[in-house]
Amino acid sequence: MDIAGQKSSLSWAVNISVVLLVGLWLFPTVGLLVSSFRTSDQISTSGWWKAMFPSEQNLTLRTDAPELQVQEGNLYIIEGRLFAPDKDAVISEWGVSSREIDSYTAGDTAPLKKGGEVTLQADGSYRMENTEPFTGTRGTRIFVTATTPPEFTLRNYQNVLFDPSNSEGMAKAFINTLTVTIPATIIPIVIAAFAAYALAWMEFPGRALLIAIIVGLLVVPLQLALIPLLKLHNEIGIGKGYLGAWLAHTGFGLPLAIYLLRNYMVGLPRDIIENARVDGATEFQIFTKIILPLSFPALASFAIFQFLWTWNDLLVALVFLIDSTGDTTVMTKQIVELLGTRGGNWEILATSAFVSIAVPLMVFFAMQKYLVRGLLAGSVK
Numbered sequence: 001m002d003i004a005g006q007k008s009s010l011s012w013a014v015n016i017s018v019v020l021l022v023g024l025w026l027f028p029t030v031g032l033l034v035s036s037f038r039t040s041d042q043i044s045t046s047g048w049w050k051a052m053f054p055s056e057q058n059l060t061l062r063t064d065a066p067e068l069q070v071q072e073g074n075l076y077i078i079e080g081r082l083f084a085p086d087k088d089a090v091i092s093e094w095g096v097s098s099r100e101i102d103s104y105t106a107g108d109t110a111p112l113k114k115g116g117e118v119t120l121q122a123d124g125s126y127r128m129e130n131t132e133p134f135t136g137t138r139g140t141r142i143f144v145t146a147t148t149p150p151e152f153t154l155r156n157y158q159n160v161l162f163d164p165s166n167s168e169g170m171a172k173a174f175i176n177t178l179t180v181t182i183p184a185t186i187i188p189i190v191i192a193a194f195a196a197y198a199l200a201w202m203e204f205p206g207r208a209l210l211i212a213i214i215v216g217l218l219v220v221p222l223q224l225a226l227i228p229l230l231k232l233h234n235e236i237g238i239g240k241g242y243l244g245a246w247l248a249h250t251g252f253g254l255p256l257a258i259y260l261l262r263n264y265m266v267g268l269p270r271d272i273i274e275n276a277r278v279d280g281a282t283e284f285q286i287f288t289k290i291i292l293p294l295s296f297p298a299l300a301s302f303a304i305f306q307f308l309w310t311w312n313d314l315l316v317a318l319v320f321l322i323d324s325t326g327d328t329t330v331m332t333k334q335i336v337e338l339l340g341t342r343g344g345n346w347e348i349l350a351t352s353a354f355v356s357i358a359v360p361l362m363v364f365f366a367m368q369k370y371l372v373r374g375l376l377a378g379s380v381k
Contacts, residue, residue, distance in 0.1 A: 029357070029361075030048075031047075031048045031049075032350055032353055032354050032357075033354055034048040034051050035048045035346065035347065035350035036156055036157070036347070036350045036351040036353075036354045037152040037153060037154070037156065038051060038151070038152065038153075038156075038347060039151055039153060039155075039347060040345060040346065040347045041057050041059065041148075042055060042057070042148070042151060043346045043347055043350075044057075044346070045057045045058075051150060051152075052150050053150065054147050054148060054149050054150065055147070055148060055150075056092075056145060056146070056147050056148075057145070057146055057147075057148055058101065058143070058144075058145055059143070059144050059145075059146060060098075060141060060142075060143055061082040061083075061124075061141070061142050061143075061144060062082075062138065062139035062140065062141055062142070063078060063080060063082070063118070063126060063128060063139035063140045063142065064078055064080045064139050065136075065137060065138060065139050066078070066133070066134035066135060066136050066137075066139075067137075068080075069128075069133065069134050074131060075129050075130065075131060076116075076129070076130050076131070076132065076133050076134055077127065077128065077129055078127075078128040078134060078139075079125075079126065079127050079128070080125070080126060081123070081124045081125045081126070082120075082124040082125075082126065082142065082144065083123075083124040083146075087148070087151070088148075088149055089123075089124060089146040089147065089148045089149075090106075090122050090123070090146060090147045091106050091120065091121075091122050091123070091124060091144050091145070091146045092105065092106065092122075092145050092146065092147065093105055093106075093144070093145040094106070094108075094110075094120050094142060094143060094144040094145065095110070095142075095143045096110050096111075096112060096113070096118070096140070096141070096142060096143070097143070098143060101143035101144075101145065102145060104120070106120065106121055106122035107119070107120075107121060107122070108120070112128070112130075112140060114134075114135070114136075114140075115130050115131075115132055116128060116129055116130025116131075116132075116134065117129055117130075118140065118142070120142065120144075124144075124146075126142070128140070156347045156348060156350070156351040157351055157355075159348060159351075160348060160351045160352050160355060161355070170331070170334060170352060170355065172327075172329070173329050173330055173331045173333070173334035174331060174355075176327075176328055176329060176330050176331075177311060177330045177331045177332075177356075179242060180242060180245050180246070180249075180310065180317070180321075180330060181307060181310045181311045183242075183246045184245065184246050184249035184250060184253075184306070184310045185303055185306045185307045185310060187246060187250045188249070188250045188253040188254050188257050188302075188306060189257060189299060189302060189303060189306070191250065191254060191257075192254055192257030192258045192261050192302070193261055193287075193292065193295070193299065194287070195254075195258050195261075195262075196257075196258050196260075196261030196262040196264075196265055197261075197265055197283075197287050197291055199211055199214075199258070199262045200262050200265035200266045201265065201273060201286075201291075202283065211262070214255050214258050214259055214262075215255075215259065217255035218255045218256060218259060220255075222252055222315070222316075223315075225251075225252070226315070226316075226319050229248060229251070230244075230319055230320065233247070233248075233320065239320065239322075240320070240321070240322045241320075241321070241328070242321070242328065244320040244321075245316060245317065245320040245321055248316050248319075248320050249306075249310050249313070249316060252316075253302075253305075253306050253309070253310075256302065256305065257302045257306070260298055260301060260302050261295060261298050261299070261302065263298075264295055264297070264298035265291060265295055265298075268291065268294055268295075272290060273286055273290065273291075276290060300367045303367065304363065304364060304367050304368070307360065307363055308360050308363070308364065311331075311356075311359065311360050312332065312356075312357075312360065313330075313332065314330075314332040314333060314336070317330045317332065317333055318333065321333075331352075331355075331356040332356065334352070335349070335352050335353060335356060338352055
């Protein structure tokens with residue numbers, strides 16, 4: 001039995017549990033951030049946790065095109081470097097055939113299928129010689145095994161945010177997501193605040209039954225209500241636009257909002273409200289001038305939940321934002337489309353995903369101090 005004022009002997013277990021939970025949350029987020037700054041070659045050959053160390057990669061590179069060849073006496077020469085000037089890589093093995101990519105080492109000379117030979121150095125510089133002119137429109141493929149140093153680039157973000165083939169879709173999806181999220185966060189907060197005040201401080205018949213119904217609605221699965229709600233929206237003409245999505249998010253978020261706010265408001269001092277009524281304040285004045293300012297932690301707590309859930313939502317967007325033109329595509333749906341069109345470009349997918357979670361992260365860290373206070377409201381007396 002612990003003595004009051006003494007530290008529990010199990011506090012170490014609590015600390016370890018907290019560290020593990022934080023690590024489990026940070027692990028994928030940090031991995032996504034690191035991957036968004038890596039090149040596609042590095043992502044395909046090593047995990048993000050090895051980003052700070054040199055990695056060995058199998059690369060397929062091309063020499064310069066035959067049009068750049070020069071004649072030296074009886075020989076036709078093509079010289080160059082396989083790697084970009086800013087890339088410091090060391091070649092250990094290489095080959096001129098995809099079936100034998102490790103036939104030669106740095107400094108060796110290999111014959112070419114179309115005549116001539118090529119000599120490749122460890123730094124990627126090469127020299128091709130032939131007694132006949134090189135033909136074709138493209139350079140010769142060379143397969144190399146190279147050790148490359150850690151490399152980070154902003155090119156992924158430039159492609160996602162400024163490349164017309166990607167940026168137009170992502171920028172519009174970003175605006176569309178804000179268009180859905182902001183009203184879908186504000187509307188249920190406003191409605192739930194009025195309802196929570198009425199259930200907490202106003203006496204009327206059936207109040208206990210309404211509270212029980214709200215608690216029961218907390219366990220109703222979202223998927224059960226989607227199809228009936230969509231049919232209702234289609235019948236009244238709001239099934240394919242922002243209004244339908246706003247109302248859907250509002251309906252699904254209201255039970256939790258009312259439950260949290262009602263529990264918080266019930267815990268507020270009764271004397272303050274009674275004194276305001278004695279002074280002649282109306283219920284609306286009590287609500288706006290006393291209850292709302294005191295309930296800010298609970299309001300912020302629900303706002304965090306609703307904003308994160310709505311921003312990251314895909315299911316409701318797919319059901320209620322049906323648009324073949326892409327005018328109402330949100331970021332989660334845009335990323336799914338990128339998975340289909342650019343499924344092999346993991347650097348683009350990682351960057352797009354991190355861009356999509358940047359706003360929720362900022363909202364969470366800006367308001368997280370109110371989260372626990374709002375969640376624990378009403379749990380103790």
